[in-house]
Amino acid sequence: MQRAAAGVEPRFNGALNGRATACSWGGCAQSTVLYIAQQQLYEMQLNACVYYFPWEINSSVPEGEALRTFGRLCYYDLAHSKVILTAEHSSVQYQVSVDTSFVEPFQAQLGSYYMVLGEIEHRKGEGPVVKARILTCVQGMNVPLLVQAVQEQRKYFSERQERMEDSAS
DSSP: OOOOOTTOOOOBSOEETTEESOBSSSOHHHHHHHHHHHHHHHHHHHHSOEEOOGGGOSTTSOTTOEEEEEEEEEEEETTTTEEEEEEEETTEEEEEEEEOTTTOSOOOOTTSEEEEEEEEEEETTTEEEEEEEEEEEOTTOOHHHHHHHHHHHHHHHHHHHHHHHHHHO
């Protein structure tokens, strides 16, 4: 990146989260490319992994969607790299099928809570399956508090999106 002449500080004409959008000295093309790359990374981070509760995972979740969820490990089949996580909501038991081929081997603890990060895959005859990239035992996690935190996070993101849309218009 080019440097400003001695004693000359670059002036930025706009900023997004402290990132320059244009500058008044040489190197603007590089700054613009850097800004675009940073903006793309920023957008990827926001959309990188949406939190889905186990009762929200169904065929409407898009194929390949990155997600994270949780549940109690009730079934583990090492030979087929398959785990089933369960969670209860409104007196209904929900199940999430997880493909563990990318995280094998791991010490399965039946009855313990696990958090999974991965992508959704729709398989014929099985419904949605989470292709796990990370599977972590989170035994002792306060599930009602987690649900409350995710709901608060969703509320915050929704309000932030509304503010951004209002300021853009």
